[in-house]
Amino acid sequence: MDEEEPADELHARVTQFSESGNLALEAGEYDRAIAAWRCGLSLLPQPRAKWEATLWLEASIGEAFRAKGDVETALDHFANAYRSADGATNPFVRLRLGTCYADLGRADAAAENLLYAYMLEGEEIFADDRRYLDILRERRLLD
Incomplete structure (x- = not known):
């Protein structure tokens, strides 16, 4: 063996x-x-x-x-994914951290993670729910 x-x-x-x-x-x-x-x-x-x-x-x-619909627990697990190997640079993990933070009203943390996901994957990563892309536009973080 x-x-x-x-x-x-x-x-x-x-x-x-x-x-x-x-x-x-x-x-x-x-x-x-x-x-x-x-x-x-x-x-x-x-x-x-x-x-x-x-x-x-x-x-x-x-x-x-x-x-x-359990966004708090979802956030905990996405945070665990973020802390795992290559999690901090994974666009899906950053997107989901951002969406969870947004849904919980934590705008600054949401914008940071959504912007990171955008920088890695562009607008395509927001294809399923464009409202999270609008958070970045409202903050004038996109051209």
Whole structure:
């Protein structure tokens, strides 16, 4: 048994939980999706923040809580994703941090994260909800 085998097996198991969560989310079964992604997270060795999987699992959990209308909990999970490997430079994570902050009335934090997402991806990242792009326009942060 070589050193790679456990890592490959772990990756496969985490990916299974991730895919299960994705299917549940698509079916609108948010609690089941969250449970699957949390199972995937629980498999990751400490410190979890160093693993790329933490980024997408935490962001997925955040997205499910956001879909449920629990913006505070969603924000917590997007913040966890932000603190994980490459999370601070991930445009989706920055977008969702910005949308959560905006929905919670935290305008400065919203603008900072939305602007960062815009700088990384342009207007396209706001395709699903243009009102968050308007926050940047209202603050005259865009040309």
